[in-house]
Amino acid sequence: MKRRTLLATAALGLGLAFGGAASAQGMDKVKACFVYVGPIGDLGWTYQHHQGALALQAEYGDKVEIAYQENVPEGADAERVLTQMALSGCNIIFTTSFGYMDATNSVAAKFPDIKFEHATGYKREHPNVSTYNARFYEGRAIQGHIAGKMTKTDKIGYIGSFPIPEVVMGINSYFLHARKVNPDVELSVVWAFTWFDPAKEADAAKALIDQGVDVIASHTDSTAPLAEAAKTNGAVIGFGQASDMADFKPSPRVSSIIDNWNPYYIKRVGQLLDGTYAQTDSWAGIPEGEVEIGEITDAVPADVKAEAEAMRDAIAAGTYHPFTGPINKQDGTPWLAEGVTAPDGDLLGMNFYVEGIVGDIPK
Amino acid sequence: MMGIDPALLISALMVASVPIILAAIGELVVERAGVLNLGVEGMMIMGAVCGFILSVQSGSAFVGFVGGALGGAALSLLFALLTQVFLANQVASGLALTLFGLGLSSLLGQSFVGIRPPATGVVPFGPLADIPFLGRVLFSHDWVVYMSVVAVAATWWVLKATRTGLILRAVGESHDAAHALGYKVRRIRVLAILFGGAMAGLGGAYISLVRVPQWTDGITAGAGWIALAIVVFASWKPWRVLIGAYLFGGISVLQLNLQAAGARIPVEYLSMSPYLITILVLVIMSSGKGKAALNAPASLGQNFHASR
Structure with a gap:
């Protein structure tokens, strides 16, 4: 532990080192590069990926060199950034947002010797492209449970970013578990159509609060929704998203989903160093420690906290799957029969709401 | 439902x-003085970061707002130097100012991420705030909300009814004529630019x-560009700035x-509606017998050099 702390400090001191391109075959030194969709200072999604990058540096010391670029727009710009990174001697490139999917695959075709790792996507068109994701819906189940128990107005809200399976999955899991403990609960979904725009996220949270919502979960990257909830003097609660967001403890932030990418990044770069690297499609969750549940604060009654923690432990032990039948789709057609758990394929392509949610998913 | x-x-x-x-009322004054400053976004974000830093350091939100105004004005001084002293192209300088502001604010703000600033309280109106409807709409805001309306009224009054306003408009309409009358065109424009920076x-x-x-x-996140559009939308009239901004907001x-x-209603259309309606109104306004175009200050965007 002590050695790690020391190295972490050293890594922080080093910061962004330049030069020293490793050879593609030898791998006594790896240059790992990261593409971020927002600023590291979002204290959410990108911040956690960067923590993973720093952990990587701490683990392998000078055998690993890291480089990163923040605020890379999804789409055509990403392709330019990726190409530039590939030309600058990166051995492995982690692209950390869904919208980089096509850019990652098209650049990967041009650089077969470089490994590409795309977060939250599903396209692996070339042997050098792997995908990795985390089972965030496991954390959403626990948030839904707390939301269903805690809401006084029976109205809960969800700030969605983009209508992709990843987010729809989170909405469904959140709603199912809120409904389970509170049959009267209604869910309002607001689509922000951005991953990061603090003013817009704050406005979305305000709109939900004005509509009488008193528990807000967000799927965007900044702490703005929590800051908005904080203005209500405890009437509205929310959750830390992607990162712990501990600044808003004990309320409005009553718990959080923490993305812990450290084990995955350390494992993949380790495999690259010792030559065991192979293409994968990784989807780990609470059991593997990739999704962590941040401390449930005292703003939550002790019994609710105990139930939420029991659910977390059951998911960790593999005895409970958040999508266990019977579950119907929004239009009432059956999706999962009694006792059946959702196959991963269904989840990864999820484009429907479950029964009880009002509204349509934007196309 | x-x-x-x-x-x-x-x-x-x-x-x-x-x-x-x-931001728009500041830019309106700048443009009425005949200067086109496209750096509103950059000045806004400089105000955002300077205001944030000062309010966190001092523990006072009011000091933060003063700092924000100073930060915006400081950046606009750079624009004034480029366009009024070195007679650089205003469009290019303005765009450069935005890029510079975005970068500089990111650098200044590095160690202030994740901190919560002191709260800006609601102005206490006592029993007035309890009036149904009106209380919620009119008497439940912080002081900046009221100040923004006062700023619009004051700008309108100054431009319309005072000598200062007349001189400012003269400089914007014909800088040569204003110069011939003995007004210091460059000095007036620098002051207008500083005002615009402070407001942004x-x-x-x-x-x-x-x-x-x-x-x-x-x-x-692009609010500065919206402010620029609102000025044109308002055809350089202060009260219309208020209407345009309320419409957009x-x-x-x-x-x-x-x-x-x-x-x-499909969410996609809802999301793009503010921008669509802004574009639509701009198109309608500018097609109306070219009135909006005619109302633009005649010397807008032209540099002035006292050659005689």
């Missing part, structure tokens, strides 16, 4: 529009101190509320 409370909606749109009103800075500080309230890179807030209320 849940309904939308008009009182909550109006009070929300008043708050959401404040940054745009402040205030607007930015409102975002980082009240609306979000925290510091993150790129926090203004209103639609932005309304679309989120409609979503939250579960309205059965």
Whole structure:
């Protein structure tokens, strides 16, 4: 532990080192590069990926060199950034947002010797492209449970970013578990159509609060929704998203989903160093420690906290799957029969709401 | 289905529009003096970061707003130097100012990420705030909201009814004539630019101190460009700035509320509606017998060099 702390400090001191391109075959030194969709200072999604990058540096010391670029727009710009990174001697490139999917695959075709790792996507068109994701819906189940128990107005809200399976999955899991403990609960979904725009996220949270919502979960990257909830003097609660967001403890932030990418990044770069690297499609969750549940604060009654923690432990032990039948789709057609758990394929392509949610998913 | 409370909606749109009103009224004065400063976004974000830093350091939100105004004005001084002293192209200088402001604010704000600024309280109106509807709409805001309306009224009055306003407009309409009459064209324009910078800075500080309230890179997220569009939309008239900003803010807030209320309207259209309507109104305004175009200050965007 002590050695790690020391190295972490050293890594922080080093910061962004330049030069020293490793050879593609030898791998006594790896240059790992990261593409971020927002600023590291979002204290959410990108911040956690960067923590993973720093952990990587701490683990392998000078055998690993890291480089990163923040605020890379999804789409055509990403392709330019990726190409530039590939030309600058990166051995492995982690692209950390869904919208980089096509850019990652098209650049990967041009650089077969470089490994590409795309977060939250599903396209692996070339042997050098792997995908990795985390089972965030496991954390959403626990948030839904707390939301269903805690809401006084029976109205809960969800700030969605983009209508992709990843987010729809989170909405469904959140709603199912809120409904389970509170049959009267209604869910309002607001689509922000951005991953990061603090003013817009704050406005979305305000709109939900004005509509009488008193528990807000967000799927965007900044702490703005929590800051908005904080203005209500405890009437509205929310959750830390992607990162712990501990600044808003004990309320409005009553718990959080923490993305812990450290084990995955350390494992993949380790495999690259010792030559065991192979293409994968990784989807780990609470059991593997990739999704962590941040401390449930005292703003939550002790019994609710105990139930939420029991659910977390059951998911960790593999005895409970958040999508266990019977579950119907929004239009009432059956999706999962009694006792059946959702196959991963269904989840990864999820484009429907479950029964009880009002509204349509934007196309 | 849940309904939308008009009182909550109006009070929300008043708050959401404040940054745009402040920045736009500043830019309006600059443009009425004949200078086109496209650096509003850059000055806003400088105001946002400077205001945030100063309010955190001092523990006072008011000091933060003063700092925001100073930060915006400081950046605009650079623009004034480039365009009024070195006679650089105004469009290029303005765009450069935005890029520079975005970068510099990111650098300055590095160690202030994740901190919460001191709160800006609601002005206490006592029993007035309890009046149904009006209390929520008119008497439940922080002082900056009221100041933004006062700023519009004051700008209107100064431009219309005072000697200062007359001189400012003269400089914007014909700098040669104003120069011939003995007015210091360059000095007046520099002062107007500073005013514009300070107002944009205030607007930015409102975002980082009240609306979000925290510091993150790129926090203004394009509000400066909207402010520029609103000035044209308003055909350089102060009260129309207020209407334009409320219209834009209103639609932005309304679309989120409609979503939250579960309205059965496709979200894609709701999301783009504020921008669509802004474009639409701009098109209508400028096609109306070329009136909007005629109302533009005649010397807008032209550099002045006293050759005689």
